[in-house]
Amino acid sequence: MKHLFYILFFFLFIISCSSSTKKNYNYYYNLVKDQHEIVELVSNGGNSRILISPFHQGRILTSTYNNVEGISNGWINEEGLTDLNKSIGGEERLWIGPLGSQFSFYFQQIEPIHDDNWKVPSTMESEPYTLIYKDENHVELSKSMNLTNFVGTEFNLEVHRKISILRQEIIQKNLNIKLKNSTKHVAFETNHKLTNLDTTAWVKEKGLLGLWSAGMYPGDDSVVIIPLKNDGKKPDILTYLATIDSTRFIVKKNTVLFKVDGKYRSKIGIPPEFAPNIYGCYSKSKNKLTIVEYKKENDLWYSNSFVSIQEEPFQGEAIPIYNNSENFYELESNAPLKILSHGETTSHWHRVYHFSDSSEKLNKISQSLLHIDLNDIKLNAN
Template sequence: MKHLISISLLCFLCLGCSNSSKKNYNYYLNLVENQHEVIELVSNEGNSRILVSPYHQGRILTSTYNNLNGMSNGWINEIALKDSTKSIGGEERLWIGPLGSQFSFYFQQLAPIHDDNWKVPATMEAEPYQVVQTTPNYVKLSKKMHLTNFIGTTFNLEVNRKISNLSKETIQNNLNINVSSATKFVAFETEHQLKNLDTIAWTKDKGLAGLWSAGMYPGDDSVIIIPLKNNGRKQDVLTYLAALDSTRFVVKNNAVLFKGDGQYRSKIGVPPQYAPSIYGCYSKTNHRLTIIQYKKEQDTLYSNSYVSIQDKPYKGEAIPIYNNGSDFYELESNAPLKELRPNATTSHWHRVYHFSSTPSELNAISTKLLGLSLNDTNL
């Protein structure tokens, strides 16, 4: 019987984690920089800040739109700063898919495929990235990786990662919206390039590799909003883990509404034919609307999250959303998996925009970008 990869096993044994959404950005900045090199990307007169840690695989640990004492947007596992076997979490990280199937990189070649054998390869979870270039607006990082999938196919690859702090003008141009002077904001873009360093081509029968962006956020009253394309229905959305009732997952006005409270371990995936290039997340408590925009391609080969040997291992999702059972939820995007020749590359970009303003201002952004009033997002 198919079931979901136990994502929680890597860092989510955190029921006792000391992590509070009330701790501000400056708290986490001081906490991390006391142990590791950090890079801050700062704009908007110091109000928009992004915290990057090369040691933690070049992750964006968190961000804020209200200067040093502003709310910390990302979820950080403080225990990981003392215990290197735990994941630090972070507001955006890069992993390499597939996540599920016989081509997964996450089961250590231990048969059978089972949650107990789940482990993130050290090259993605415990090894630092090399800083290539830093400027006031962006940082470039690089990492060479050696990975082996479940059936034993080895991959040698190089990842190049660029993290940029987006200006108000860029935000408005990217989203074709007007950001009022009363609206607080922070936004960033991560750009990735994956290169095949092997001397042979990667093929579907042996497994492929692909880019996967994911961000972790403290659970609250957040509702994830995903407008479905091509008349997508509730039954077209993949569901994993625990059963989901109408208090946690519905399709309303042709949009998925999924609860991100970090209190009920569950996951959904939107297949590429129904996935939009923009989706959102609204936290009424924090007066925050988050917009995710990513590189949406026409390819059809995508990773899924089933723990099993599969007949259709490339039938997956472009948008995975995960709700953890003890603290946080994740907003993600998948790049398609591609057959790459030696020295060939594939790329993916993922953008996160946080807006905080009056209900009417946030509602205007939601209505334009998501086609749904925030008044219709209650679960």
Template structure:
């Protein structure tokens, strides 16, 4: 069976060389050259995505300006020599819940407190197996055993499919026209989570769900989330440190969250107020990032509150995290599912980066987010 086929990676990255400016895409391309990382390319090589099965099948980073372009993802280089640290990367798959007594991220460490956060090695330190690869697509596979805070054990099978998207894909998915002056890179990750236990998962002992997240260098970026159903600031969940109006506001039912990587804070958009598309704008880099994900009508979502909860399934479809150490995260949650043995749940997320003039980006923002970028400031 293809799920048990393991292709030993011997790929290397074409075009990488030494003595290049630090922190551009080529720098990281070279850095991971011997770490079983490889590229997916499109748009005559101008659009590039760097993938590493060794680092949990992550998309490490991407570029919309060929090999010498800006590195979009945030990489923690300390993790190359310290395996207790996470490598970061522009897109990863974790398994929710994050918070509550059903969390997988505290591993029965008493008490349930933020100081006892510990990501399971099977999620954050073990490689995926490659079962298919082409120049534009890779399919990966992994099994996991996870135990939540109250002691329920889950046996899980994961399939992860990564594709770099063409201009035609982008225009069709978003119903837009991308002009010839706009630089772009976009990718899609599709996931299937399967219950390979012999018992049905139950709400009162905990559920499991798919969680896509990407890490980006903190700069002048502002996350833009048009709230559904006349959502207000009161409807947005907030976590960690207090967040004042210098970092988080809601204007005309649009949430704006400052993501400079300098103040540890987090917001969550509950599913009834969450759009299927949201954005992130950097004036400094003339870049508009659009996140599109599989939006479902289910009501069971995890939240980010680190506590024993009476309502652990009242959570968010869109979590946004601003770290205090130079990065922020753009994320999407799938709903948690009651799965019988061999049943599956799926989730997909698409990330689009556009680099263009302010006027061009503003047109895209107005169409996709209903938002004028001139208002994207604090």
């Protein structure tokens, strides 16, 4: 009996320790606040929360819909807190496109243009933003940047970043849905403005710029759902990095299904003529449906993700989706590349909505917004 008591005590101790170190929202809140200034926006009686770090380029590090002990929606690289040579990740960040082509900012004249020479400019990876305003619903930040693309064109610009947490009534108005009382939720909007600070206009022949929102999430059983416009088919979708078979990527009834488990490095891009202004991501194991909405424009000049010198560098994607092999994936949106004169601006907004409820209730949201039954979210077996 005495041995049984000690075994039971040890088991309870292990459970207690595991619970106390669970990497939920509160874990990351405490981890970051001990090292850097943070801003937290809260709504829905404290249940809906987003965590922002001005030091980390004004990134939304993570969010939750179940108060401080709720799950952490964003993927955070803890090594990035102490090593500025490593990205911290985060649920939403602002980068500047293009990613690929001779006009890319992510190879910095390091020849040849190749994945091995990938190098994110410090102004987008390790330099802080200036916090210029905050209240209970939103924060505003700014940053002046100097960027040089692969062919050597230099750009001087300023970005303004506004982050807002969205209350339930705004969520329902934006998406034209009615949430059930049982549906847990958190949502945010990032609104960006980019201004040309150069004395001359930017020209297409030397490269252009575009705003680019991207969020990193822990790999799981999630499947990205993108209802295509204009009768889009699988050959219309851009694919990168690796061969993607039907266990990971299919188009079913004009809807893209793309597995994002964080275990196979691959990427797809939806060209603007086929891209909707709203798409989703569903995790059955977490009972979570994520909806992404963004400012969709009629322009056709977009950056793409091909790492090469290109004959057509302005034929790209409005929606890039990236599945990494290191336990995370990215939900993204691109703004078009713009010719801007001195002092002229361009803008882009990106909204993320997380919902958690029974599969039946999430299915109603999916059918309303994505026009697909969640029971049909199936890829081919191996």
